[in-house]
Amino acid sequence: MGVRLIVGCGYVGCRAASLWQAQGDTVFAITRSVSHAQELNRLGIRPIVWNWLEGGLPEENGAWQSLREDSATTLATILIAVSHAPVPAIPSQETHTRGLDNLVRLLDRIGAESSQAKWIYLSTTGVFGPTPPGDWVDEKSPVAPDRPGAIAAWAAEQWIAHHLSADRRVVLRPVGIYGPTRVPNWQAIRDRVPLQADPESYLNLIHVDDLAACIQAVSTSAPMQSDLYCVSDGNSVLRKDYYRAISEMGNWPLPVFESVPTHRKDGRSSRSDGNKRVRNSRLQTELAIPFQFPSYKEGLKSLLTQMVD
Numbered sequence: 001m002g003v004r005l006i007v008g009c010g011y012v013g014c015r016a017a018s019l020w021q022a023q024g025d026t027v028f029a030i031t032r033s034v035s036h037a038q039e040l041n042r043l044g045i046r047p048i049v050w051n052w053l054e055g056g057l058p059e060e061n062g063a064w065q066s067l068r069e070d071s072a073t074t075l076a077t078i079l080i081a082v083s084h085a086p087v088p089a090i091p092s093q094e095t096h097t098r099g100l101d102n103l104v105r106l107l108d109r110i111g112a113e114s115s116q117a118k119w120i121y122l123s124t125t126g127v128f129g130p131t132p133p134g135d136w137v138d139e140k141s142p143v144a145p146d147r148p149g150a151i152a153a154w155a156a157e158q159w160i161a162h163h164l165s166a167d168r169r170v171v172l173r174p175v176g177i178y179g180p181t182r183v184p185n186w187q188a189i190r191d192r193v194p195l196q197a198d199p200e201s202y203l204n205l206i207h208v209d210d211l212a213a214c215i216q217a218v219s220t221s222a223p224m225q226s227d228l229y230c231v232s233d234g235n236s237v238l239r240k241d242y243y244r245a246i247s248e249m250g251n252w253p254l255p256v257f258e259s260v261p262t263h264r265k266d267g268r269s270s271r272s273d274g275n276k277r278v279r280n281s282r283l284q285t286e287l288a289i290p291f292q293f294p295s296y297k298e299g300l301k302s303l304l305t306q307m308v309d
Helices: 011-022 034-042 062-069 097-110 148-163 186-190 208-220 239-249 281-287 296-308
Strands: 003-007 026-031 046-049 075-080 118-122 169-174 176-178 205-207 228-231
Touching (some): 011 075, 026 034, 075 097, 118 148, 205 208
Parallel strands (some): 169 228
16 A cells, blocks of 8 residues: 555546555545545545645645645655646746646655655657657657647656656656547547548557556556656557548548648648657566557547447
8 A cells, every 4th residue: 555646636647546546545636626626535536725836835624634744644656647738927848847846845844755755747749859750759769849838848857857866757758648538529520520630640649548557557666667658559540540430430421631731830840740650669668568458449449439329
């Protein structure tokens, strides 16, 4: 049994929490929302209402008091699963580093024993630089983020590398996350709404349950061979094939694509932004995680059956 702390317990965090709970762990979660805290409480997760960008102390509740007052609370894992979305009035490179600074201050202030905790940070493959269409990338590929979310993630990766020893940190770079309630554009295909996407570009996907399994695996594996993993099912798919599979499984018309600009406002080719393929070789070689959904075909079949029925 262990104690896990999740910062940003949403779509991914709740599933990771469920796996930890199933093995008898106690899970605390930090959230900004009172209503979401109530939902977490119903799931057996111990919520703490706190905005990590504002600092200060969390609102008083039982979970906060327990974390603050119980000297026996030794954190085994700290999972950072906060959205990479831009925050008004805060530079992108600070939206996560500022929160990480505040989190460290908070843990020090309350005396929570976190010196042995393993920190897991959910980054994004958006941190990779432009690549020729269809080229493969992995953990050794160049990094050159140019969008707000990716800039925030890369700054946080650097913060973690600077503040934590390699044996206490793991950065996961997930690709596009899909799962229950999250199958992008299936309604558009059903309703024959044109898709604004290049049908010849690649999608890289990971089912949310398989991502949660990866989080659980790295939280319990010691020692780790690496502190950075790209998380993908390893089966990149052309958008035209992915959306065609949705139309066939739903017995809907074939997808319709609408032309998209070939260049962005900064002059770069828009096709290079989302047309890479992401390897998962390190993940599979070092952790050997058996995916429930090894490709989009298995994942879509399960999800569309639920939604259409």
